[in-house]
Amino acid sequence: MSNEADIRVMVVAAERAAAAIVRDFGELEKLQVSRKGFKDFVTSADLRTERRLVFELSKSRPGFSFICEESGQTLGEIEDSVWIIDPIDGTTNFMRGIPYFAINIALMEGGEIVVGLTLDPMRGSYFTATKGCGAFIGKRQRLRVSGREDLNESLIAVHTDTEEEERIKKLGAITRRTGSVAMDLAYLAAGKYDAVLARDVGLWDIASGIVLIRESGGFVDYKETSPNRFTILAASSQAVMSGVDCSR
Numbered sequence: 001m002s003n004e005a006d007i008r009v010m011v012v013a014a015e016r017a018a019a020a021i022v023r024d025f026g027e028l029e030k031l032q033v034s035r036k037g038f039k040d041f042v043t044s045a046d047l048r049t050e051r052r053l054v055f056e057l058s059k060s061r062p063g064f065s066f067i068c069e070e071s072g073q074t075l076g077e078i079e080d081s082v083w084i085i086d087p088i089d090g091t092t093n094f095m096r097g098i099p100y101f102a103i104n105i106a107l108m109e110g111g112e113i114v115v116g117l118t119l120d121p122m123r124g125s126y127f128t129a130t131k132g133c134g135a136f137i138g139k140r141q142r143l144r145v146s147g148r149e150d151l152n153e154s155l156i157a158v159h160t161d162t163e164e165e166e167r168i169k170k171l172g173a174i175t176r177r178t179g180s181v182a183m184d185l186a187y188l189a190a191g192k193y194d195a196v197l198a199r200d201v202g203l204w205d206i207a208s209g210i211v212l213i214r215e216s217g218g219f220v221d222y223k224e225t226s227p228n229r230f231t232i233l234a235a236s237s238q239a240v241m242s243g244v245d246c247s248r
Helices: 003-034 038-060 091-095 162-170 181-189 203-215 238-245
Strands: 064-068 072-074 078-089 102-109 112-120 125-130 134-137 155-159 174-176 195-201 219-226 229-235
Touching (some): 003 112, 038 078, 038 102, 064 203, 078 181, 078 203, 102 181, 125 181, 125 203, 155 162, 155 181, 162 174, 181 195, 181 203, 195 219, 195 238, 203 219
Parallel strands (some): 064 078, 155 174
Antiparallel strands (some): 078 102, 112 125, 125 134, 195 229
16 A cells, blocks of 8 residues: 555544534533533543544554554554554643643654644645655645754744743753644644653654655654653754753
8 A cells, every 4th residue: 555545544534533623612611601511522522533533544554553542552463563542632722722732643653753734624635744755734735844944933832841941041042832742743743832741641642743754854752761762852853852862
């Protein structure tokens, strides 16, 4: 199967799951008034979205394995082809009625992430990337990182402790805390941010973003710091990456 065909499979799966997320998001306002069953509703939305994604992907690619945020790892007949899924990245935003969250899907072949998709359900926009073929928003618009090299002019999304954020600010950068690593990495690929620094995140949070950044001309450094938990630093240029890295 070609990676282009895989992208089509991912887009269809994500868009079908997104329809239910948008509907659930509309119901949250009522639940926030009563608070009754609020967290249970959000948890159910997460699980329901993950199940829909697994169903859709399995239907098109039977036998593939899965790594999912909610249900963990499932080995299929094809162990080297693995779907990596985060049904709602930015759950707290979703729960509080803030429309900044994403569906994240990536495909790992032989231990390497080769295809990624990040979909913004509330805007209906999706970011995709395939190793060696570039990164795009929608079907045609090519993504490129900003290429900015001056840390003093950089906008950096942080998912780390406040002490580290303050060190980055002292270097002259502007920081943002958004609540969704996946959306931030997609926006970095689109040239909106100049760097993203996140600690203690899951592979499902960052897998799509890794290929998005690389295919849009950016730089990524990520490592496992504890079982299934990662630190990632991604940037639009080596200069910004080195500048942020010095604050660690």
